[in-house]
Amino acid sequence: MTAKSTALSRKATRIWKSAQLYVGFHRDQKGKKRDSAKVWPPKNANATIHPNPDEQEAFVVLKSIGNSLSGDVQVKFRSDKIIARRDTDDGWLGVQIEPMAVVVQIADGTRIKVWYDGSVTRATAEDRTTIELDGSVFKRTEFAQAYMSGDGTEMGTETATHNATITESGVQSSLDDDWQPE
Known part of the structure; x- marks a missing residue:
């Protein structure tokens, strides 16, 4: 790669132009709840993470460059988690x-x-899919549950009226004996 192409690739992939730390206070000095938080950047760029984010919160706003598809991102710091959020019509x-x-x-x-x-x-x-630690896959919908073992040697499905399993030994299939068509 030439120096010119390296500089161009860095410029093409640049998304963020600035980051600013803020503290938001949701109550006034007398303890009364505000309609919207009073927000300002701390002078020393240091903020305490309050145990109750309804009282006070610390967050960073990442400003995106111009017409970036990513949009601005807000990173909130909580005592038990970190949350990054953005307003967009697609993606995360x-x-x-x-x-x-x-x-x-x-x-x-x-x-x-x-x-x-x-x-x-x-x-x-509509559904929930889980990939377990061993590679097993489970899929659940309103109408059926399906699974496949992590090594791929067994799979099956279960509905309200029918169960089927494929294993190394063969295929097992059964209908619910009490099932009647409506």
């Missing part, structure tokens, strides 16, 4: 970093949770 809306997991909220309503052990859960209004 929020990322929450907790002691045991990282949760991503997508604009279409999907929530993806990556647990400390590497297992993952993806949930929408």
Whole structure:
């Protein structure tokens, strides 16, 4: 790579232009709840993380460059988690970093949770998919549940009227004897 192409690639990938720390106070000096937080940057660029974010919160606003597709991002610091959020019509809306997991909220309503052990859960209004630590996959919907073992040697599905399993030994299938068509 030439120096010119390296400089161009750095410029093309630059998204953020500034970061500013703020403290938001949700109550006035007499303890009365404000309609909207009083926000200002601390003079020494240092902020205490209050145990109750309804009282006081510390956050950083990352300003994006011009017409960046990413938009501005607000990073909130809580005593038990860190939250990054942005206003956008697509992509991710929020990322929450907790002691045991990282949760991503997508604009279409999907929530993806990556647990400390590497297992993952993806949930929408219609279904929930989990990839377990051993690689097993479970899918649950209103109508059925399906699974596949981590080594791929077994899979199955269960509905209100039918169960089926495929294993190394063969196929097992059964209908619910009490089921009657409506």
